[in-house]
Amino acid sequence: MKVILTKRTKLFITNTTIYTCIFLLLINSKTVLNSINISLDLFIHNLIPSLFIYILITEILINSNLMYTLSLGLSNILSKIFRIPKNTTFILIISYLLGYPNAAKCIYKLYSDNKINLKLAKKLLAFTNNASPAYILCSIGIGMFNNVDVGILLLISHFFSSIIIGLCYPTSNDIIQQNITNSNTFTKISSSSQILTTSLLNSFKTLGIILGYTIIFSLIPSLILTKQNIPELINGLFISVFEITNGIKTLSTLAVNTTTLLCVISFILSFSSLMIIFQIHSFVYKIGIKLKELLLYKLIHGTLSSIITYLLLKLNIIKLNLVLDVSLNLSLIKELNIPLNFMYIFIIFLTILLLYITLKKKR
Secondary structure, three states: OOOOOOHHHHHHHHHHHHHHHHHHHHHOHHHHHHHHHHHHHHHHHHHHHHHHHHHHHHHHHHHOOOHHHHHOOOHHHHHHHHOOOHHHOHHHHHHHHHOOOHHHHHHHHHHHOOOOOHHHHHHHHHHOOOOOHHHHHHHHHHOOOOOHHHHHHHHHHHHHHHHHHHHHOOOOHHHHOOOOOOOOOOOOOOOHHHHHHHHHHHHHHHHHHHHHHHHHHHHHHHHHOOOOOOOHHHHHHHHHHHOHHHHHHHHHOOOOOHHHHHHHHHHHHHHOHHHHHHHHHHHHHHHOOOHHHHHHHHHHHHHHHHHHHHHHHHOOOOOOOOOOOOOOOOHHHHHOOOOHHHHHHHHHHHHHHHHHHHHHHHO
């Protein structure tokens, strides 16, 4: 039975929620201050160096209408492999070189200009919102683990799982047959100085949005976990669900089995946290893409990445010169008497099931 709320009831619930949030912020003012300071430090020292130049490059390409030059020479190959129109392959290049949320911004722009339909927008969104190589190699590999091999391992599993999703995503004829003209896809600004000025302003606007999301999604777990005595692993995982960089940084300091730690971080990196998901959704919600669809794409991406990371490590395809103290070593799973092999078989089965349900629904 569907419950219909009156206008007065909705107003009461809204006001109660607002006053509760204000009250929690006031009584936890020290926690709020510390959380904001940590978020600002993270933003200044990690996010700006790894994101700013790539956001600026994307803006310059958009404002100068040079997007299609990125896929020059690769469009025929990429369009056949992923079964998408040739003139949308530049979004793949942006995704794998510049990272999120740049691809989502381009998808929204193409759809709002009536260049692509909703089916193609959903397909592109499913596998073109990835972390940038600079973020994975520099911020995580070198910055957090002081080991570039970790970054290479995470980069391979992150991109390869994304490619698998792109190959498995069903494609109808109306997606392949869409024809996008190369000219006037984006509004071109004639003056080079105006291109740079507009690009800089838009880049700082995007960074401001990212900063706001970083503060909000770092603040939520810090308020919830205040004075809670929980294991460090669970604490790190909970933070990672909300905010990716701070969460991975917390996990990287834990004394956990190396394979387990990297599989968990690989999942988080591809799932990308609610902060990133909401950023992506802020660009594409107007075109009819629901948040639950985006969450499903990221869950599948994260699960595949974790499995690939595990296989790369266990098959010694990538050898790491990384030594971590093994004091926890899946203690939570051991306490529950869950065999490690059974856990990975369950993850593989769940991934196959999710892919089957998604493909059947799309067809």
